[in-house]
Amino acid sequence: MAKLYLKFEQAVLKEITLTQGALTIGRLPDNSLQIDNLAVSGHHAKVYWDQDHYAVEDLGSLNGTYVNSQRIGKAALKDGDQVLIGKHLVQFKDEGLKTGPSQPAQKAGPATPVLESTVVLDTKQAQEMIAAKNVPAPAGNPLGIGKAAAVVPAKERIGILSILQGRTDQRQYVLTGKMTMIGKSDMASIRLKGFFAPKTAALISKRETKYFISSSEKKVTLKINGEEVTGQRELNEGDMIEVASLKAAFSYQD
Amino acid sequence: MTLAVEVAGKTDVGCVRSNNEDNFGYDSRCGIFVVCDGMGGQAAGEVASKIAVDVLLGYFRERGKSGEYRQVGESLEGLSPDAKALASAIQLANQTIYETGLKQESRSGMGSTIVAALIRGNALSIGNVGDSRIYLIRQDSIQQLTQDHSLVMEQVRRGYITREQAERSEIQNIILRALGSEEKVDADVEDLLVLPGDTLVLSSDGLTRHVRDEEILKIVASSANLQQGCAALIQTAKDQGGDDNITCLLLRVVERPWYKNIFSRWFSGGSQWQNSI
Numbered sequence: 343m344a345k346l347y348l349k350f351e352q353a354v355l356k357e358i359t360l361t362q363g364a365l366t367i368g369r370l371p372d373n374s375l376q377i378d379n380l381a382v383s384g385h386h387a388k389v390y391w392d393q394d395h396y397a398v399e400d401l402g403s404l405n406g407t408y409v410n411s412q413r414i415g416k417a418a419l420k421d422g423d424q425v426l427i428g429k430h431l432v433q434f435k436d437e438g439l440k441t442g443p444s445q446p447a448q449k450a451g452p453a454t455p456v457l458e459s460t461v462v463l464d465t466k467q468a469q470e471m472i473a474a475k476n477v478p479a480p481a482g483n484p485l486g487i488g489k490a491a492a493v494v495p496a497k498e499r500i501g502i503l504s505i506l507q508g509r510t511d512q513r514q515y516v517l518t519g520k521m522t523m524i525g526k527s528d529m530a531s532i533r534l535k536g537f538f539a540p541k542t543a544a545l546i547s548k549r550e551t552k553y554f555i556s557s558s559e560k561k562v563t564l565k566i567n568g569e570e571v572t573g574q575r576e577l578n579e580g581d582m583i584e585v586a587s588l589k590a591a592f593s594y595q596d
Numbered sequence: 597m598t599l600a601v602e603v604a605g606k607t608d609v610g611c612v613r614s615n616n617e618d619n620f621g622y623d624s625r626c627g628i629f630v631v632c633d634g635m636g637g638q639a640a641g642e643v644a645s646k647i648a649v650d651v652l653l654g655y656f657r658e659r660g661k662s663g664e665y666r667q668v669g670e671s672l673e674g675l676s677p678d679a680k681a682l683a684s685a686i687q688l689a690n691q692t693i694y695e696t697g698l699k700q701e702s703r704s705g706m707g708s709t710i711v712a713a714l715i716r717g718n719a720l721s722i723g724n725v726g727d728s729r730i731y732l733i734r735q736d737s738i739q740q741l742t743q744d745h746s747l748v749m750e751q752v753r754r755g756y757i758t759r760e761q762a763e764r765s766e767i768q769n770i771i772l773r774a775l776g777s778e779e780k781v782d783a784d785v786e787d788l789l790v791l792p793g794d795t796l797v798l799s800s801d802g803l804t805r806h807v808r809d810e811e812i813l814k815i816v817a818s819s820a821n822l823q824q825g826c827a828a829l830i831q832t833a834k835d836q837g838g839d840d841n842i843t844c845l846l847l848r849v850v851e852r853p854w855y856k857n858i859f860s861r862w863f864s865g866g867s868q869w870q871n872s873i
Contacts, residue, residue: 350755353756378760460709461769461770527718542791556791574734574736
């Protein structure tokens with residue numbers, strides 16, 4: 343019986359028994375093996391039974407799939423192969439041949455029931471856990487708090503608003519904040535000038551890597567690509583925003 | 597037109613415990629809204645969360661009278677005066693709980709989480725320590741504004757486990773920061789903005805461990821008013837296990853002509869404030 347072990351650093355996070363069907367690996371929830379990390383592509387790779395052996399195939403991922411440190415498009419898997427996906431390692435074990443690897447320590451240590459009252463780790467304890475890698479985690483969970491910067495997320499996409507028309511204090515705004523207001527008010531980071539400019543014209547909010555725009559006053563019309571928007575709308579690359587004598591283009595930073 | 601905040605709050609002991617260590621309070625007159633979840637045996641958790649709510653409300657009522665605020669702890673750069681005041685109030689709550697714990701041996705080791713929202717017109721400042729949460733519901737979307745200071749969420753952020761694994765984890769009860777556990781606390785404080793029609797949900801983990809984000813959105817959207825929303829959220833958490841204390845505070849930003857604001861301040865319009873329980 344063949345198995346996959348999903349590992350991060352030393353910790354085994356998951357164990358999967360392979361069947362004849364294809365197993366997909368990726369960041370999105372519709373994968374059979376989801377790795378919720380930005381270094382992993384939405385649909386990163388798949389593992390499947392190819393006539394008489396298991397094989398792994400890259401699904402056009404951004405950061406690539408590596409088998410034993412070799413970047414691959416498609417490769418046959420043999421016992422002990424290490425498949426690197428982003429920062430996670432997937433180990434392939436054909437258990438028919440040898441004894442399996444040490445079992446993930448799921449139940450070692452005193453299990454803490456959910457009902458247990460809340461406990462706080464003080465800074466010292468937390469730092470000790472971070473510093474000492476070998477300290478067993480509570481409830482034997484694959485804690486693996488190792489190096490703080492162990493996970494380097496894939497580059498975050500940052501939105502940019504370029505002002506094409508209208509009086510503002512800058513020509514271009516990099517949208518790093520969670521929320522960016524367009525208007526004359528003091529809170530607005532995209533500051534409109536002029537006596538008749540509305541105090542709050544529109545609000546751009548950033549959610550994870552997406553941006554949404556909402557009109558903030560009923561009497562102010564907000565148009566995206568010439569179309570009037572009421573409520574909230576996601577911003578896409580190249581969208582043209584028109585609000586209160588302001589014309590601006592939205593794009594993502596390279 | 598000016599912006600006003602409608603509010604409703606509710607707390608429930610849950611299905612298993614005999615005491616309620618959660619607490620909440622608000623004062624719309626100064627725009628402060630707080631939810632706390634206490635911890636520590638022998639009724640100490642209840643004391644800690646109550647102190648936190650009382651200190652926060654007291655701080656902003658005093659500020660409302662004098663117009664100035666007391667700086668507690670280090671001043672944080674790049675924040676609005678409101679957010680700085682919120683950070684100071686949270687430091688003060690931390691100090692008060694910490695010192696009470698030192699003085700009374702039976703209460704040593706007590707602590708509390710806190711989530712607080714300070715709303716002035718469009719400006720929203722939020723503060724967080726621990727694993728209680730603030731959500732923003734805007735039109736048909738829900739967004740968690742705070743980051744949990746829990747061990748499992750830290751593991752998720754570092755990529756060791758997935759969000760789904762975190763939700764099933766047995767160590768969800770371990771938090772990395774709390775009020776009262778150390779002399780100083782590192783609170784997350786942030787400046788944000790609200791629009792008319794926005795709803796904020798402040799809740800203890802008793803709600804969020806059992807009711808998923810999308811369910812919260814659905815329940816709030818389908819409730820006739822905020823009171824019903826609170827009741828429905830708590831009932832859903834209880835139906836799905838509800839082993840911990842459950843608290844939720846719902847705030848809605850509404851646009852009103854200025855004279856209606858004055859009117860509702862003096863007549864009806866629900867209560868303007870509620871102290872800790």
